[in-house]
Amino acid sequence: MIKIQNVTKKFGAQNALDNLTLEIEKGCAYGLLGSNGAGKSTLLRLLSGIYIQDSGSITIDDIPVYDNPALKEKIFFVSDDTAQFTGMTLLQMKDFVKTFYKTYNEEVFNSLWEILKLPLDKKLSDFSKGMRRQAVVICGLSACTEYLLLDEAFDGLDPAMRYAVKQMLIDAIIDRGVTVIISSHNLKEIEEFCDTVGLIHEGKVIFSRELDSVKGNIHKVQTSFPEEVSKEDFADSDNIEILSLKSSGSVTALVVKGSTEDIEKAMEGKNARFCDIIPLSLEEIFIYEMKGAGYNYEID
Amino acid sequence: MFAIQISGGTPISEQLFTHISELIISGALKENEKLPAVREVARELAINPNTVQKVYQLLEQKGFTYSLPGKGSYVKGRADYQDELRQSATEDFTVAVTKALKKGLNTEELINIIKNIGEKE
Numbered sequence: 001m002i003k004i005q006n007v008t009k010k011f012g013a014q015n016a017l018d019n020l021t022l023e024i025e026k027g028c029a030y031g032l033l034g035s036n037g038a039g040k041s042t043l044l045r046l047l048s049g050i051y052i053q054d055s056g057s058i059t060i061d062d063i064p065v066y067d068n069p070a071l072k073e074k075i076f077f078v079s080d081d082t083a084q085f086t087g088m089t090l091l092q093m094k095d096f097v098k099t100f101y102k103t104y105n106e107e108v109f110n111s112l113w114e115i116l117k118l119p120l121d122k123k124l125s126d127f128s129k130g131m132r133r134q135a136v137v138i139c140g141l142s143a144c145t146e147y148l149l150l151d152e153a154f155d156g157l158d159p160a161m162r163y164a165v166k167q168m169l170i171d172a173i174i175d176r177g178v179t180v181i182i183s184s185h186n187l188k189e190i191e192e193f194c195d196t197v198g199l200i201h202e203g204k205v206i207f208s209r210e211l212d213s214v215k216g217n218i219h220k221v222q223t224s225f226p227e228e229v230s231k232e233d234f235a236d237s238d239n240i241e242i243l244s245l246k247s248s249g250s251v252t253a254l255v256v257k258g259s260t261e262d263i264e265k266a267m268e269g270k271n272a273r274f275c276d277i278i279p280l281s282l283e284e285i286f287i288y289e290m291k292g293a294g295y296n297y298e299i300d
Numbered sequence: 301m302f303a304i305q306i307s308g309g310t311p312i313s314e315q316l317f318t319h320i321s322e323l324i325i326s327g328a329l330k331e332n333e334k335l336p337a338v339r340e341v342a343r344e345l346a347i348n349p350n351t352v353q354k355v356y357q358l359l360e361q362k363g364f365t366y367s368l369p370g371k372g373s374y375v376k377g378r379a380d381y382q383d384e385l386r387q388s389a390t391e392d393f394t395v396a397v398t399k400a401l402k403k404g405l406n407t408e409e410l411i412n413i414i415k416n417i418g419e420k421e
Binding site: 027166170193212219278280282284 | 309310311312313314338339342343345346347348349350351402
């Protein structure tokens with residue numbers, strides 16, 4: 001298990017991570033969400049031991065990551081910027097990975113290469129961005145590490161390649177129980193691929209939970225009350241939280257945290273004439289949670 | 301293979317569970333038929349295998365399937381999930397009746413509707 005406890009990381013006066021605490025279970029596919037500059041990449045770099053935190057602790061299976069070569073062998077980090085390998089050919093990069101990771105498996109490399117058929121003796125600097133990304137991902141999978149960190153991994157891949165890469169990751173999850181941590185702006189992809197998601201904003205965790213419990217627990221409600229109702233009127237309703245309430249004529253639209261049953265009960269308590277409850281997509285949840293965290297994007 | 305359109309806010313696991321249980325109830329998946337392996341489903345839909353595994357466990361828990369260690373999940377007979385069907389039918393019915401009452405139908409009218417449907421079936 002990965003434990004990040006009270007970690008602060010500064011760049012100059014800027015807090016990239018601000019007393020951040022997060023736990024990631026072994027064997028899960030963790031989706032890391034956040035606005036631009038939220039601290040996602042910084043977090044992944046700290047996890048892979050590229051940076052050291054200013055304070056707090058980062059451990060994997062209770063062992064600190066930084067300056068620990070034995071532990072680093074268990075982690076492969078696919079950075080969003082693949083510049084470090086551009087002087088190499090794929091063959092050279094593969095050999096580099098092989099010398100560093102004892103768990104490297106040539107058979108895995110060959111079978112993945114068979115699918116993507118990337119040129120072996122061309123410099124990566126001559127590859128397109130997407131091909132470069134594919135090259136690093138197959139090296140990462142061939143390293144057969146316990147932890148695979150992917151920073152915006154699907155970006156720059158075309159849909160067919162994304163599908164192929166996801167299938168490779170799915171095999172790695174089933175065959176080796178690899179823990180995958182993936183940051184992305186593509187919420188649909190995270191929604192499909194991950195079982196746990198975390199949202200960070202300004203270096204802090206907004207939430208980190210199983211995807212099903214995130215998604216099943218926040219709803220859009222359309223209803224109509226006989227009398228005008230405000231957010232505060234629901235203060236006494238059990239197990240729900242009104243995130244927003246907008247009325248237009250006699251129709252009221254709300255965003256509510258809570259189960260369908262509890263929401264229905266609360267609406268009935270206010271004598272709602274009808275009540276349509278629709279679960280929010282991850283994208284909508286993202287927007288509402290970010291708004292709650294003071295990230296206002298609205299252009300009225 | 302399962303053809304689900306992953307969309308909207310309903311959790312993927314819920315969509316997959318509904319889809320497979322409907323296939324079982326309708327008889328499209330027959331008693332003792334083997335469900336596709338977790339890997340097959342996960343790869344095909346490009347979704348997390350843990351999600352598929354969870355759905356398979358729930359199907360077993362609800363009496364829709366049984367599993368043979370090392371072999372996979374198989375569809376159970378109708379008698380085994382009849383209780384589950386009755387319970388979910390009762391829930392659906394309760395919701396529909398509550399809505400109809402709110403919209404102004406009275407119990408007598410509802411009983412007549414039930415009788416009419418019953419005669420046709």
